[in-house]
Amino acid sequence: MAAHILRLRLALLVxxxxxxxxxxxxxxxxxxxxxxxxxAACWALLTLKDASTEEVLAVTVLGGSAVTLGFALxxxxxxxxxxxxxxxxxxxxxxxxSLALVLAVAGFLSVxxxxxxxxxxCSAIVWADHGVPVIVGILSVLLGVLTCVLLxxxxxALASLFLRDRRSRELSGVFVLVVLVVVVxxxxxxxxxxxxxxxxxxxxxxxxxxxxxxxxxxxxLPGMLITGGDAWLSALxxxxxxxxxxxxxxxxxxRLLTTTERPxxxxxxxxxxxxxxxxxxxxxxxxxxxxxYWFGDRRYVVNGLVIPFAAAITVVPLLIAGVPPExxxxxxxxxxxLFLGWLPHDDVAYDSTAxxxxxxxxxxxxxxxxxxxxxVLLVGVPLLAVxxxxxxxxxxxxxxxxxxxGVCAALFLSGLGLSSISSVVAPYAVSRPGESPFQQPQxxxxxxxxxxxxxxxxxxxxxxxxxxxxxxxxxxxxDAADTALWAGLAIGLGVLVVGIGVGAIVFERRGGRLMEFAxxx
Numbered sequence: 001m002a003a004h005i006l007r008l009r010l011a012l013l014v015x016x017x018x019x020x021x022x023x024x025x026x027x028x029x030x031x032x033x034x035x036x037x038x039x040a041a042c043w044a045l046l047t048l049k050d051a052s053t054e055e056v057l058a059v060t061v062l063g064g065s066a067v068t069l070g071f072a073l074x075x076x077x078x079x080x081x082x083x084x085x086x087x088x089x090x091x092x093x094x095x096x097x098s099l100a101l102v103l104a105v106a107g108f109l110s111v112x113x114x115x116x117x118x119x120x121x122c123s124a125i126v127w128a129d130h131g132v133p134v135i136v137g138i139l140s141v142l143l144g145v146l147t148c149v150l151l152x153x154x155x156x157a158l159a160s161l162f163l164r165d166r167r168s169r170e171l172s173g174v175f176v177l178v179v180l181v182v183v184v185x186x187x188x189x190x191x192x193x194x195x196x197x198x199x200x201x202x203x204x205x206x207x208x209x210x211x212x213x214x215x216x217x218x219x220x221l222p223g224m225l226i227t228g229g230d231a232w233l234s235a236l237x238x239x240x241x242x243x244x245x246x247x248x249x250x251x252x253x254x255r256l257l258t259t260t261e262r263p264x265x266x267x268x269x270x271x272x273x274x275x276x277x278x279x280x281x282x283x284x285x286x287x288x289x290x291x292x293y294w295f296g297d298r299r300y301v302v303n304g305l306v307i308p309f310a311a312a313i314t315v316v317p318l319l320i321a322g323v324p325p326e327x328x329x330x331x332x333x334x335x336x337x338l339f340l341g342w343l344p345h346d347d348v349a350y351d352s353t354a355x356x357x358x359x360x361x362x363x364x365x366x367x368x369x370x371x372x373x374x375x376v377l378l379v380g381v382p383l384l385a386v387x388x389x390x391x392x393x394x395x396x397x398x399x400x401x402x403x404x405x406g407v408c409a410a411l412f413l414s415g416l417g418l419s420s421i422s423s424v425v426a427p428y429a430v431s432r433p434g435e436s437p438f439q440q441p442q443x444x445x446x447x448x449x450x451x452x453x454x455x456x457x458x459x460x461x462x463x464x465x466x467x468x469x470x471x472x473x474x475x476x477x478x479d480a481a482d483t484a485l486w487a488g489l490a491i492g493l494g495v496l497v498v499g500i501g502v503g504a505i506v507f508e509r510r511g512g513r514l515m516e517f518a519x520x521x
Contacts, residue, residue, distance in 0.1 A: 009084065009106040031111070038115045045122040049129045054204065056130060057223030060123050061207045064144055064219030067116060071148040075155040082156045086256040100253040104246075107149040117145055127222040136222050143218035143238045150245035157252035161259070214241040282363045286371025289354075290347075294375035299350060303343060304379065311336040327474070329394035330404060333387045337408035338459055340380040341415015345422040345455045347372050348514060359511040365504030369420045373500075376416060384408050403473035403481040406488025410463035413492025417499025418458045424506045426451040427517055462495055463488070 018024075048056050075082075084103050107113065124137030211220030211229065217237040224231040274288040294300045311332035318328045348355055358368050388408060392401045428451055460467075466488040472480035507514070 009109045034111065034115060038118055041119050042122040045119065045126055048126050053130055053223065053227055056126055057220065057227065058203055058207050060127075060223065061210050061216045061220045062203075064120075064123075065210045065213070065216040068144070068148055068151065068215045068219075071112070071152045072155050075152055075159050082160060085160055086157070086253045087160075090257050096254050096257060097250065099257075100250045103253070104150060104153055104249060107153050108145075112152075113145065113149060116148060117141070120144055123219075124222075130222075130226065132222040132226055136225055139235075140218055140221040143221070143235075143242065146242055147214070147218055147238065147245065150242060150249055154245055154248045154252055157249070157256060161252070161255065212237060214238075217241065281367070282361075283367035283371045286358065286363070286368055287374035290372050290375045291378070293350070294379070297350075300375075307336055307339045307343075310339060326395050326397075329391050330400070330474075333384070333391045333404065334407050334411055336387060337380075337384055337412040338415060338456065340376060340383070341412045341459055342419060342452070342455050344372055344376055344416065345419040345451055346427055347419070348423045349427040349517075356515050359515055365507035366500065368507055369500045369503045372423075373416055373420065380412055384412065399476075399478055399481060400470075400473050401481075402485035403470040406466050406484035406486065407463065407470045408488070409485075410466040410488035410492045411459050413489075414462045414495035414499075415455060415459040417492075417496035418455045420496075420499040420503035421506065422451045422455050424503055424510060424514065426454075427514070462491055466491060 045059070048059060084106055086099060086103060089099055108117075120141040124134075124141050127137045127140075128134055207216075207220070208229070210216035211224055211234050214237060217234040218241075220229075221231060221234050221238065223229070224234050274291040275285065294304075314331050314335050315328050318331060319325065388404055389401065392398055392404060466484050469480045469484035469487060473484055
């Protein structure tokens with residue numbers, strides 16, 4: 001059985017070179033690019049033979065942790081079918097334990113794993129030149145590669161069980177945003193470090209932390225052995241991770257073989273866009289519809305594009321007034337956070353007559369309130385995650401990063417909470433769907449100005465303690481920076497939860513008036 005499955009795996013690899021000429025050209029081109037990247041990575045590692053132990057440790061642990069995380073995330077967000085799905089062998093009555101073992105071994109026969117193995121062997125060679133016993137280097141390679149193989153198998157099985165019908169281009173877009181949230185701040189942070197012929201202490205702290213996690217324990221084992229670190233603890237964590245993943249893999253194989261596969265909807269579901277990604281709940285449906293509007297309705301697009309310009313405009317008068325540039329660099333980001341939280345303050349009015357679907361179908365207010373906030377969170381969180389470290393880098397003092405994060409969190413989240421109330425308590429007429437976003441209807445009252453001003457003023461008032469702590473942090477008080485971070489998160493989340501709750505109650509009680517408002521504007 002084992003030999004037959006391994007031959008099947010090899011046949012599948014060779015089969016990728018079959019097909020029409022265009023397909024073969026694409027496959028060969030991709031393999032050539034991957035081979036060039038592998039050679040470059042191996043060469044870069046081998047050049048570390050003359051580097052210090054700390055530099056080799058930082059490169060191997062950070063790179064190995066990133067690769068391990070990639071093996072976990074790629075199956076969850078990718079839409080590729082698993083050629084070695086255990087369900088394909090369900091009709092043969094094979095022993096489940098043996099099948100799980102053989103499929104895990106077959107997982108080594110893949111292009112990404114072979115590339116990883118080549119790079120890992122180069123890292124073992126480098127560690128051997130630094131005095132690490134060969135057996136320790138080999139053990140590190142085996143533990144690291146085995147972790148990646150089992151992690152990919154487990155995540156592929158989980159995706160097959162729970163995410164089969166939920167992956168699409170939209171979900172891939174979310175993955176890109178997640179990567180953006182992580183990669184850009186990390187890149188800015190690394191660029192800000194002072195590399196003066198040695199590894200910055202901040203980076204060494206990150207390496208020490210990763211060495212005690214399942215992501216980096218296996219890759220850190222050789223370095224920890226010769227630097228006097230907790231090599232035994234890293235080895236224990238690496239082995240424990242493999243044991244846990246092996247248990248999860250056996251459970252996943254048993255679950256796949258005893259669970260009826262959900263029928264796929266093929267092309268029909270592929271055209272649902274965000275509705276094919278969102279959960280099949282009232283809140284998920286509202287979130288999907290809101291996402292369609294936010295990325296397709298020009299009224300929403302214009303509102304979103306105004307934010308960076310409005311935040312940038314604040315810089316000009318401050319510079320003219322003589323405010324130091326390092327302080328001015330911090331100003332646009334809190335303004336952007338405030339405007340992002342303010343955006344959905346009249347979301348019900350932008351819905352026009354479509355709001356009747358929520359009211360007529362008896363949708364709970366909580367589902368309506370949360371669903372409408374999803375697009376803002378999906379845009380605002382990545383935007384702020386990128387803007388905050390960039391602004392801190394321009395400022396020049398990373399000690400203010402916690403304070404700036406807390407201020408932005410308080411303004412953004414409290415704005416969302418107050419907007420959840422404002423959009424149902426005081427909606428005002430806006431341009432209707434299809435009309436120019438710059439064409440505003442005539443209003444007989446001051447509801448619009450009151451609603452807009454109340455949300456902004458309210459967000460500033462509740463965030464006042466955080467703003468004060470942020471100002472103290474600018475004066476050099478490091479304790480105030482930490483206080484601003486935690487106070488900002490607590491105040492922001494608290495106002496958000498309360499705002500959603502109050503908005504939900506008002507939505508359910510004023511459903512008739514909301515329908516009347518939508519029909520009359």
